[in-house]
Amino acid sequence: MGVPLYLEPRLTPRLTSLLRSGRFLHALVGGLGSPLNVVLPDQIADNLTHFRDVYRTHRLSGQVFFAHKANRSSALVRRLAATDAGLDAASLGELQHALGAGFTPDRIMATGPKDPEFLWLAARTGVLVHVDGQAELDELAALVRQYGLPPAGVLLRLSGFASEGTRLLTRPSRFGTPAGELGGLLTTLERYPDELRLAGVGYHLDTTSLAEKAVALEGCVRAMDECRGRGLNPRIIDIGGGFGVSYLADGEQWERYTTELTRAVMGRRPALTWRRHGYGLWHEAGTLRGSLALYPAHRPVAAEKYLDALLTQPAPALGTRLATLLLEGLCDLYVEPGRALADQCGLTLARVLEVRRTGAGERVVRLAANATDVALEEHGVLMDPVVVPADGRRAPAAGGPVGVHLAGNLCLEADMITRRTVFLPYPPCPGDLLAFANTAGYCMDFRAGEAQRQPVARKAAVWQDGRDGARERRDGRERQDGQDDGHGEVPWRWCLDEEYWPVAQQAHHPRHHGTPAGGGA
Amino acid sequence: MRLDSITDAIGDTPLVRVDPAVHGLRHIDLYAKLEMLNPFGSVKDRAAWHMVRPGLTAAADGHRTVVELSSGNTAKALSLLAGLYGVPFKTVTNRIRVPEMRDLLLLLGAEVEELPGQTECLDPTSTDDPLTLFHQELTGSADGYVYTDQYYNARNTEAHAAGTGPEIVADLDGRAPDHFVACVGTAGSSSGVARVLREHDPGVHVLGLVAHKADFIPGIRTIDEVQGVGLFDPATYDTIETVTADEAIEGMVTLARRCGMPAGPTGGAAYTGAVRHLRTLDAELTERRTAVFIVCDRIESYLSYVRQRRPDLLGRPAHRNSLATLTEAEAAAATGIGTEDAERWIAQDEPLVVDLRSPFSYAALHIDGSVNIVDELFAELLQGGLPFSKSRPVLLACPVGEQSARYAALLTRMGHPDVRSLAGGIIAWRDAGAPLVRE
Numbered sequence: 010m011g012v013p014l015y016l017e018p019r020l021t022p023r024l025t026s027l028l029r030s031g032r033f034l035h036a037l038v039g040g041l042g043s044p045l046n047v048v049l050p051d052q053i054a055d056n057l058t059h060f061r062d063v064y065r066t067h068r069l070s071g072q073v074f075f076a077h078k079a080n081r082s083s084a085l086v087r088r089l090a091a092t093d094a095g096l097d098a099a100s101l102g103e104l105q106h107a108l109g110a111g112f113t114p115d116r117i118m119a120t121g122p123k124d125p126e127f128l129w130l131a132a133r134t135g136v137l138v139h140v141d142g143q144a145e146l147d148e149l150a151a152l153v154r155q156y157g158l159p160p161a162g163v164l165l166r167l168s169g170f171a172s173e174g175t176r177l178l179t180r181p182s183r184f185g186t187p188a189g190e191l192g193g194l195l196t197t198l199e200r201y202p203d204e205l206r207l208a209g210v211g212y213h214l215d216t217t218s219l220a221e222k223a224v225a226l227e228g229c230v231r232a233m234d235e236c237r238g239r240g241l242n243p244r245i246i247d248i249g250g251g252f253g254v255s256y257l258a259d260g261e262q263w264e265r266y267t268t269e270l271t272r273a274v275m276g277r278r279p280a281l282t283w284r285r286h287g288y289g290l291w292h293e294a295g296t297l298r299g300s301l302a303l304y305p306a307h308r309p310v311a312a313e314k315y316l317d318a319l320l321t322q323p324a325p326a327l328g329t330r331l332a333t334l335l336l337e338g339l340c341d342l343y344v345e346p347g348r349a350l351a352d353q354c355g356l357t358l359a360r361v362l363e364v365r366r367t368g369a370g371e372r373v374v375r376l377a378a379n380a381t382d383v384a385l386e387e388h389g390v391l392m393d394p395v396v397v398p399a400d401g402r403r404a405p406a407a408g409g410p411v412g413v414h415l416a417g418n419l420c421l422e423a424d425m426i427t428r429r430t431v432f433l434p435y436p437p438c439p440g441d442l443l444a445f446a447n448t449a450g451y452c453m454d455f456r457a458g459e460a461q462r463q464p465v466a467r468k469a470a471v472w473q474d475g476r477d478g479a480r481e482r483r484d485g486r487e488r489q490d491g492q493d494d495g496h497g498e499v500p501w502r503w504c505l506d507e508e509y510w511p512v513a514q515q516a517h518h519p520r521h522h523g524t525p526a527g528g529g530a
Numbered sequence: 531m532r533l534d535s536i537t538d539a540i541g542d543t544p545l546v547r548v549d550p551a552v553h554g555l556r557h558i559d560l561y562a563k564l565e566m567l568n569p570f571g572s573v574k575d576r577a578a579w580h581m582v583r584p585g586l587t588a589a590a591d592g593h594r595t596v597v598e599l600s601s602g603n604t605a606k607a608l609s610l611l612a613g614l615y616g617v618p619f620k621t622v623t624n625r626i627r628v629p630e631m632r633d634l635l636l637l638l639g640a641e642v643e644e645l646p647g648q649t650e651c652l653d654p655t656s657t658d659d660p661l662t663l664f665h666q667e668l669t670g671s672a673d674g675y676v677y678t679d680q681y682y683n684a685r686n687t688e689a690h691a692a693g694t695g696p697e698i699v700a701d702l703d704g705r706a707p708d709h710f711v712a713c714v715g716t717a718g719s720s721s722g723v724a725r726v727l728r729e730h731d732p733g734v735h736v737l738g739l740v741a742h743k744a745d746f747i748p749g750i751r752t753i754d755e756v757q758g759v760g761l762f763d764p765a766t767y768d769t770i771e772t773v774t775a776d777e778a779i780e781g782m783v784t785l786a787r788r789c790g791m792p793a794g795p796t797g798g799a800a801y802t803g804a805v806r807h808l809r810t811l812d813a814e815l816t817e818r819r820t821a822v823f824i825v826c827d828r829i830e831s832y833l834s835y836v837r838q839r840r841p842d843l844l845g846r847p848a849h850r851n852s853l854a855t856l857t858e859a860e861a862a863a864a865t866g867i868g869t870e871d872a873e874r875w876i877a878q879d880e881p882l883v884v885d886l887r888s889p890f891s892y893a894a895l896h897i898d899g900s901v902n903i904v905d906e907l908f909a910e911l912l913q914g915g916l917p918f919s920k921s922r923p924v925l926l927a928c929p930v931g932e933q934s935a936r937y938a939a940l941l942t943r944m945g946h947p948d949v950r951s952l953a954g955g956i957i958a959w960r961d962a963g964a965p966l967v968r969e
């Protein structure tokens with residue numbers, strides 16, 4: 010087999026510490042069932058401060074809105090409510106959830122396609138509305154007028170920004186209004202001086218390309234100028250989300266893996282996937298065709314670093330650094346990170362039910378979870394799960410590494426947790442847990458369903474007393490955690506996600522569940 | 531030399547020996563095939579001309595556009611060739627990563643389309659891969675285009691089998707070199723030359739160089755990307771090795787500073803890759819051998835590529851009156867003035883108000899009566915001395931009051947008696963409700 014093609018997940022000290030607490034995790038799954046989602050609310054508060062740091066270095070003011078759609082968790086949202094973050098709600102349910110979690114309307118923005126109820130509650134509570142176009146402006150104004158609501162603040166979502174010189178192509182988007190049609194939107198706004206108030210303009214582009222985003226951001230600066238030219242006084246530029254996450258610890262592993270995958274598709278080495286799946290690549294007359302449909306799993310520049318890189322880019326036409334352009338233009342910068350704020354904020358646990366060999370000799374590990382519970386494949390994210398051996402069992406010295414296929418609990422050929430051959434340091438046994446790290450952004454509950462009446466994963470929030478983000482930062486360094494399960498660790502505590510409130514972090518709160526018997530400490 | 535057409539100047543490039551004192555190989559004569567001396571500046575001139583030639587006259591008559599997927603030298607050569615026949619040229623590329631090349635292509639009259647990046651919210655079932663769409667468009671309206679298709683077009687390889695390869699053999703007195711080294715982009719030059727050399731001597735060793743995966747070397751591919759090249763056949767190469775961008779730049783610097791060859795990064799990569807590979811063989815050799823590598827293009831287009839990776843190679847000393855020379859203490863001692871006091875001061879003493887922001891931002895909103903001297907320009911002005919009279923007080927303004935404080939300190943050091951910086955900048959001014967105008 011040669012060197013095992015590991016794709017080891019990137020882990021913050023906090024997740025590493027949790028993964029070392031094997032007894033705690035087994036007790037949780039024992040009590041709450043498999044699959045189980047675990048969220049770490051303190052991590053999201055830390056991630057927020059990293060974004061704030063970028064604002065600070067560029068002297069920019071503005072707000073960071075968590076794109077709620079990335080995770081349904083109450084704990085994450087309530088933890089953020091206890092910070093100064095904002096929240097981007099993309100449905101009526103999300104807006105209600107945010108309000109109920111303690112977000113005041115001045116910290117919420119309504120985005121995405123909106124039904125009348127969503128729009129009404131947004132206007133009623135005074136939430137900023139990121140409008141998609143002409144029709145939504147009319148609808149919102151009509152609601153405000155009909156129900157005698159206070160004027161609604163609106164951001165205009167633009168798209169299709171033109172570039173100068175070379176033509177930068179962008180994928181067509183279903184959302185937003187072409188930047189060239191801003192004039193029409195402003196005319197509409199001018200018709201509703203008592204109903205609508207222009208707060209700014211924005212975009213969200215589904216691309217990893219900084220160059221495309223630089224064109225869009227400069228386009229927004231020009232749009233602001235057009236607004237001011239018409240006597241309006243907007244202050245906000247909202248650049249949406251899409252800041253990315255780096256899932257893998259080691260870029261070399263990613264390079265080695267993708268090279269070997271390419272060779273496998275070319276037939277120059279044994280297959281690396283279930284049924285020779287090519288992840289978008291195929292082989293035709295000695296030449297590789299197609300393109301790799303995988304999330305770029307190792308990204309040296311992701312999350313707040315990506316924001317920093319964008320702000321440091323020169324504006325494509327004006328040449329001034331984008332951060333400077335925002336600052337000089339007296340603009341507030343809004344961002345809506347979902348995946349990037351949820352980075353390292355959760356993991357999904359699944360119990361191993363069976364390990365067996367197929368007729369072809371492949372080793373198949375069947376889990377008490379299915380592909381919708383761990384939707385890595387859906388997002389093209391490749392990472393190895395971490396084996397958390399059953400209580401008392403130690404990682405065996407012999408027997409590893411092995412290549413296995415991970416199958417789900419549905420009676421469906423296609424229900425593979427991943428179509429990749431996953432290499433594990435040693436063979437898992439029934440009763441072990443596989444921990445899929447970093448699933449809080451879209452991979453945990455976005456797709457989960459109740460097919461075949463299999464249980465949907467429950468969700469638990471976990472934290473360590475005295476290890477909230479603020480305290481850690483004051484120490485100026487992360488704690489070094491003990492090597493062994495339970496030794497030298499600050500004990501992990503937990504409660505059901507829906508029972509988590511920021512105050513529950515204080516010890517001896519009557520509603521929190523403390524540590525399960527034998528766990529943690 | 532008198533020629534009827536610039537295209538007659540393509541090919542017949544010199545083979546130049548590299549001084550052994552520079553490369554240090556004791557038994558191997560190392561030669562550079564200077565493809566950078568082609569008229570449009572690169573090895574691609576040959577392939578471009580050979581590929582596009584059959585379609586050009588028809589294109590000129592039929593109002594067709596020449597198209598190619600290239601962000602570099604092929605696009606450059608095709609622009610010039612198309613221009614020669616009055617035919618439009620369009621190139622479609624994944625992001626041009628060398629800014630000079632973008633501007634150069636525009637200057638040469640090319641239309642440049644850059645493909646969108648990968649989606650952030652990946653949809654594995656998506657069918658709108660931009661390259662596939664591009665090919666669909668081309669095949670959908672074949673009449674409108676002459677598509678040179680450099681990654682699949684056999685005429686790319688032929689250009690080198692007919693020209694580059696035989697020239698090398700002729701210059702080595704009818705013998706093939708023992709080693710041939712080339713970077714692999716479309717694989718056209720390496721395959722074409724290798725074919726001819728092997729016909730002369732089946733024993734010739736061919737070393738193909740690709741970029742290290744995490745790196746970017748303009749013009750060549752990584753070990754994975756090369757699999758998607760139609761002309762690439764692994765059997766062409768006895769050995770395939772990788773080079774890093776750092777090695778490419780190192781080689782480029784050696785060729786330029788020691789050998790009088792202003793080569794681009796792939797020339798540098800070929801040089802470094804050749805010497806690295808040959809060094810181990812050299813130690814065991816007793817008789818003489820020859821090796822040839824290709825210098826694909828020139829150094830001039832890669833200044834920002836170098837600036838990004840090795841700014842030290844372009845280092846310049848700081849100027850006397852520059853912000854960089856300001857000490858922390860000097861900067862901290864600058865006189866600041868808050869919005870309210872500033873408004874009063876402007877009304878009373880009429881200081882010169884200098885807004886250091888960019889013209890675009892200044893035009894949008896500014897303090898009434900202020901002049902706009904953008905930061906960089908101001909820095910340049912100060913290198914020559916004080917740009918205004920000492921008798922007039924000066925108020926400097928920038929977005930948050932940081933740059934203006936530093937400039938105020940510098941002007942004070944340069945002898946101006948009354949320079950103040952707007953504390954908190956234009957943003958604090960706006961937040962205090964003080965007036966801004968748009969004229």
Ligand SMILES: Cc1ncc(COP(=O)(O)O)c(C=O)c1O
Binds near residue numbers: 602604717720748826
């Ligand atoms: C600068 C430069 N070097 C090297 C090459 C490699 O040449 P070939 O396409 O023949 O492999 C290219 C071609 O893309 C190039 O533009």
